[in-house]
Amino acid sequence: MPRMREAVTPLMNRVLQVLSSEKVHLTAEEILDQLDDVGRATVYRALDRLCEEGIINRLSLESGTSVYEYVRKPHMHFVCRKCGKLYDIPVPMTDILEHTAAGSGHTVQKIDVTAYGICTACQQAAQNEYGGY
Amino acid sequence: MPRMREAVTPLMNRVLQVLSSEKVHLTAEEILDQLDDVGRATVYRALDRLCEEGIINRLSLESGTSVYEYVRKPHMHFVCRKCGKLYDIPVPMTDILEHTAAGSGHTVQKIDVTAYGICTACQQAAQNEYGGY
DNA sequence: GTATCTGCAAAACATTTGCCCTTTG
DNA sequence: CAAAGGGCAAATGTTTTGCAGATAC
Numbered sequence: 001m002p003r004m005r006e007a008v009t010p011l012m013n014r015v016l017q018v019l020s021s022e023k024v025h026l027t028a029e030e031i032l033d034q035l036d037d038v039g040r041a042t043v044y045r046a047l048d049r050l051c052e053e054g055i056i057n058r059l060s061l062e063s064g065t066s067v068y069e070y071v072r073k074p075h076m077h078f079v080c081r082k083c084g085k086l087y088d089i090p091v092p093m094t095d096i097l098e099h100t101a102a103g104s105g106h107t108v109q110k111i112d113v114t115a116y117g118i119c120t121a122c123q124q125a126a127q128n129e130y131g132g133y
Numbered sequence: 134m135p136r137m138r139e140a141v142t143p144l145m146n147r148v149l150q151v152l153s154s155e156k157v158h159l160t161a162e163e164i165l166d167q168l169d170d171v172g173r174a175t176v177y178r179a180l181d182r183l184c185e186e187g188i189i190n191r192l193s194l195e196s197g198t199s200v201y202e203y204v205r206k207p208h209m210h211f212v213c214r215k216c217g218k219l220y221d222i223p224v225p226m227t228d229i230l231e232h233t234a235a236g237s238g239h240t241v242q243k244i245d246v247t248a249y250g251i252c253t254a255c256q257q258a259a260q261n262e263y264g265g266y
Numbered sequence: 267g268t269a270t271c272t273g274c275a276a277a278a279c280a281t282t283t284g285c286c287c288t289t290t291g
Numbered sequence: 292c293a294a295a296g297g298g299c300a301a302a303t304g305t306t307t308t309g310c311a312g313a314t315a316c
Contacts, residue, residue, distance in 0.1 A: 004316090009271065028305075039273040044306060060195045064281070065305070076230065078239050089237055093226065097209065097246060104222055105253035106211050112247045113230060120238040136291055136294045144297070161280075172298040177281060179297095197306070198280070 007053065011038065012046045016070075019056060025067040025086050059086075062116065077112075080119035087119065140186065144171065145179045149203075152189060158200040158219045192219075195249065210245075213252035220252065 008016075018034045019026060032043050047068055050056040059067045061079055067086060074094035078087040091113055101108045118126075141149075151167045152159060165176050180201055183189040192200045194212055200219060207227040211220040224246055234241045251259075 005270070011272075037273095039275095040305095041274075041307075042272055045272085058195060060193050060197070062191060062193045062199075064193070064197075066195075076234065078234050078237065078241075080239070081242070087237065087239070089234055091230070091233060093229070096226070097224070097248070100224060101209065101211050101222055101248040101250075104211065104220065105256075106213070106220070106248075107251045107256060108211075108248050109214070109250040110248065112245065112249075115230070115234040115239075115241050115244045117234075117242040118240045123238075123240060138295065142296060170298095172300095173280095174282075174299075175297050 008055075009046070009049075011042055012050055014038070015043065015046045015050065016055070019068060019070055024088065025059070025069050027065050027067050031068070057110075059112065059114070061086075061114075074111075077114045078119070079114060079116050080122055081116055082118055082122040085119055085121070089115075141188075142179070142182075144175060145183055147171070148176065148179045148183065149188070152201060152203055157221065158192070158202050160198050160200050162198075164201070190243075192245065192247070194219075194247070207244075210247045211252065212247060212249050213255055214249055215251055215255040218252055218254070222248075 014035060015031060018031050021034075023030070028043060028047060031047070032038070032040060035043065047056070047058070050068075051058050055071060056068050057071050059069065059077060061067065063079075063084065074091060076089045076091040078089055079085075080087075094111060094113075097111050097113070098108050101111065147168060148164060151164050154167075156163070161176060161180060164180070165171070165173060168176065180189070180191070183201075184191050188204060189201050190204050192202065192210060194200065196217065207224060209222045209224040211222055212218075213220075227244060227246075230244050230246070231241050234244065
């Protein structure tokens with residue numbers, strides 16, 4: 001009988017384990033660093049398939065890199081343009097947005113809401129640097 | 134007297150002219166194609182500065198490329214994962230999202246709302262291909 | 267034994283950098 | 292002439308492709 005494609009391969013599981021660690025959002029490179037016997041291509045392939053399966057979520061940031069996170073409750077992201085840190089922010093009306101997009105007749109598979117700006121921490125740092133006396 | 138930086142350089146103007154053409158969303162490559170006496174780096178620099186000035190908007194798509202558009206009324210985007218086409222969709226509650234993000238104390242400079250899925254055109258094409266009789 | 271999973275190295279792609287020449291106030 | 296704009300080629304960084312070996316049904 002013909003072989004069939006695994007839903008989740010051993011390597012996909014190892015990637016998921018890395019994604020369960022302290023840091024919630026990881027780049028492909030960060031995941032690679034924690035799996036040093038594994039090749040680049042393999043990690044990228046695993047990430048692609050985990051996205052297809054809907055287990056993880058890829059965020060494409062304006063910096064040009066992508067970060068990956070487990071799929072959880074809908075939420076939006078805030079990216080600090082100074083320090084690059086990514087914050088999760090709960091967003092209550094994903095369903096409204098989904099409805100809006102679906103209203104055009106398109107089939108919506110995913111919605112990204114991402115804000116960019118300067119985070120509280122960087123604002124305070126700037127304050128201490130220039131505002132001190 | 135010391136020279137000072139132009140707000141909008143001649144080249145930035147040429148880029149804006151290209152962006153005023155039929156197609157609303159253009160990649161850097163598409164803009165380059167229409168300005169064939171201009172170097173890559175120059176176009177990218179102009180695009181960066183136009184973004185800084187708040188005249189145009191950079192969209193970072195999950196395909197890894199960016200597209201640029203004139204800044205207009207707030208709206209969201211729908212990207213078809215099959216044909217890659219980008220649709221504009223009016224979105225009424227950008228202010229709510231902005232407020233949500235600002236609630237965390239961060240300074241919000243920009244909000245991206247992008248949906249991904251299969252567009253009406255591609256759905257119909259698939260229908261005709263497999264559903265015909 | 268055939269399709270899947272994986273590794274490695276090279277390729278591809280988008281964007282940025284460094285350097286040099288030109289222009290302008 | 293000092294700073295800014297622009298061109299070119301090379302570098303950078305991220306992701307993908309091609310190919311070969313191992314594995315599982």
